[in-house]
Amino acid sequence: MIIPQEMIVQLENIVGQSFLFLDMATRTHYGHDETEDYNFPPSVVVKPADAAQVSEIIKLANTYKVPVVPIGARTGLSGGALSINGGIGLSIERLNSITIDEKNLQAILGPAVITQEFQEAALNKGLFYPPDPSSRGSCTIGGNVAENAGGARAVKYGVTKDYVLNLEVVLPTGEIIWTGANTLKNSTGYNLTQLMVGSEGTLGIITKIVMKLLPKNTHNVLMLVPFFKAEQACEAVAAIFRAGIVPSALEFMERDAIDWGLRFLDSVSLTVKDEVQAHLLIEVDGNYPDVLFAEAEKIMEVVEHFVIDEVLYADTEDQKNALWKLRRVVGEAVKSNSIYKEEDTVVPRYELPTLLKGVKTIGDKYGFKSVCYGHAGDGNLHVNIIKGTMSDEMWENEVPKGIREIFELTVSLKGTLSGEHGIGYVQKNYMDIAFSTQHLQLMKSIKTIFDPNNILNPGKIFPDSI
Amino acid sequence: MIIPQEMIVQLENIVGQSFLFLDMATRTHYGHDETEDYNFPPSVVVKPADAAQVSEIIKLANTYKVPVVPIGARTGLSGGALSINGGIGLSIERLNSITIDEKNLQAILGPAVITQEFQEAALNKGLFYPPDPSSRGSCTIGGNVAENAGGARAVKYGVTKDYVLNLEVVLPTGEIIWTGANTLKNSTGYNLTQLMVGSEGTLGIITKIVMKLLPKNTHNVLMLVPFFKAEQACEAVAAIFRAGIVPSALEFMERDAIDWGLRFLDSVSLTVKDEVQAHLLIEVDGNYPDVLFAEAEKIMEVVEHFVIDEVLYADTEDQKNALWKLRRVVGEAVKSNSIYKEEDTVVPRYELPTLLKGVKTIGDKYGFKSVCYGHAGDGNLHVNIIKGTMSDEMWENEVPKGIREIFELTVSLKGTLSGEHGIGYVQKNYMDIAFSTQHLQLMKSIKTIFDPNNILNPGKIFPDSI
Incomplete structure (x- = not known):
């Protein structure tokens, strides 16, 4: 896509010369995420300073009918941030403020805040942000909201959507709105906050996020259970819940996943018997160690009904970190292979x-x-x-x-x-399996209301046939 | 509104003669909820048997451009179920099936299931549905979804929206869809499930609800704390959270609220000193009594920083029930006064x-x-x-x-x-305080996409000026 020179000049007037990039290296850098080996460079990369600049950019894009793709940390796995039609690559990286509101157990975040940095900022104030995607060290909270990211702790604590209270959004028309209120309860009009979560940058550009926080937990117990039958590992999952336990994480890894992870990570060693087909990594958390040991014991009683090898308890923080590192790295390890x-x-x-x-x-x-x-x-x-x-x-x-x-x-x-x-670019042509044509058309009509010129992240979520 | 006779005949063909009502007594009965003293009788009341009949009714309403108002238990407090323009009052009362899926910790419910009956059906299987509106003994789960009902336990467990996984909905066009999937995580297209929750019967008629359940808790501790200053009771609320406690309920009652409740309920007695201005009713729950006593003690340490009278612990189930009854009845007591x-x-x-x-x-x-x-x-x-x-x-x-x-x-x-x-009928003309005109118009456009003829619960949520 060729962007008119006069539009480039206007974009430069909005963001300033230092925050607009036309060189191929920068465009290529912002042209990929972690989805397979795709690279779709935007025609131009801009890095606005605030919602007002985002709004100006969006208005300009409407005038020239040029696509705008919001870009975060590019850790996505469905191609949501790929500029598949070129156009403006809008990196939100400068919107990275963190405010922890201890009095209300809330945080107000720029979308570019790295998830782990937010978690740590909260912990420093004795507070807890549970959603924990495996890429937390590099993904942004804005991307988490756009894709409704989950992660390991969702089983007990829910996913990103369960923590988003309110969003400042630049709509595809350039208007800036707050979708809701900073409250735990809200029955005031349609829930545009939740409509925005998981909409993969197609309905608006998120410029501020109000998140709910919990008081932090002080303790956890982590155990790794080797199963001789992979399907039994899966069966044990439901059995643990039926025993009345809600673990804070309950992760499954096939044999290959753990082997490839171990080969990828020099720093972690673990001996696994040849006959082991799968592992469950199980965590319980809370404030009372005795309770956690009691729950771990109950879990042991459940898993012992299956054919398992010896259970490994992580005794130290280092051991816990090593096991989590192993779990988190599996995706990357498979990719490298x-x-x-x-x-x-x-x-x-x-x-x-x-x-x-x-x-x-x-x-x-x-x-x-x-x-x-x-x-x-x-x-x-x-x-x-x-x-x-x-x-x-x-x-x-x-x-x-x-x-x-x-x-x-x-x-x-x-x-x-x-x-x-998320669905993004790579899964969109499977959407007919989950939804009828009318259902997809209903979703597409919502997109059209928000974005009549289809400038915001076009070609995502919806199958080519809709 | 006069409904054409030929349409009545067609409605009767859909639901059967025994489930269509034109008499004034029935229409008046379905013409009110618990909102002030309004009564807006529908022109005709129908009681469909299933989603297919609901769909036929909706299609007919579109043909004749006659309003349809979904009606549940009529316990609403914002007039959402009032047939303010007459038309078809669609009572969902026959859609009252309960299926508890123990294996997946889920339930599949008809919208007419009474919330308390659902809670009890879950408890019988060792499971827990936390949302607990004060009217739980008479309100329906469909109404809870339509209004995004909350109640006392929301503080720890969230509101109705946090439990709704999937909805079967008859759209205003007559099409029947499932909005999502029966899963705890979902990043597949726009979240129409959450858009439907809290939409007050304006975007579709809910005919089945898939709810998440938790393992049940076995214990709780309930305490009533009398404050000599009402504002200090409010201040104590945030202080309890800052001490790291998440109570399962934290209810505030002004002096008048408790006095009027006590006068209304012969069965409950409680002596309150003249100088007491307000109470907090505080519950913690879990599976380990020792932990709950420890948490109650921490709460005591917090509230003792304020000027309080002697704290009452509910020692027996009867005492707990009495205190909850008192709290739940306050609305009704004020109304009777x-x-x-x-x-x-x-x-x-x-x-x-x-x-x-x-x-x-x-x-x-x-x-x-x-x-x-x-x-x-x-x-x-x-x-x-x-x-x-x-x-x-x-x-x-x-x-x-x-x-x-x-x-x-x-x-x-x-x-x-x-x-x-919810906003319903009585709060709609205050919506301009929370939202800009453009924001309201965006919501209204969503309504129009779903319901091009504006037949479904018209005149609700949106101010008359939009």
């Missing part, structure tokens, strides 16, 4: 063994191997489909059929396509 | 003392008395404005000015108009 496609399947948690078995059967049918891991406590299984030595032709033509069958399976189990990564 | 208007103000919890003080000052200015009580833990203060001996002229002309000032105050404190009752 092979070309792959990552699917973000989610089902009601009791259906997890059926899903896992189905994924393997479908893989056999279409000739692909998959490495599965994820947030088993909430039925969210990441399925990494490995190219390995597969021919390009098979990869392009057969694998998508298999992915379609996997999604058809999730939907038949009352699940859906994406638990926490 | 005088003509009144109930406002459902909500602010960030630390602002509660400022709100309470402001309400009293505004009352003095406009010459009205108010009885205040509510869910202080989440900043949700019910302000009951009492007519008493005030002239009708003052009541009609001066009091609304005072209400407007109260709402202006809540918004200036980053709060909003309604925490849990």
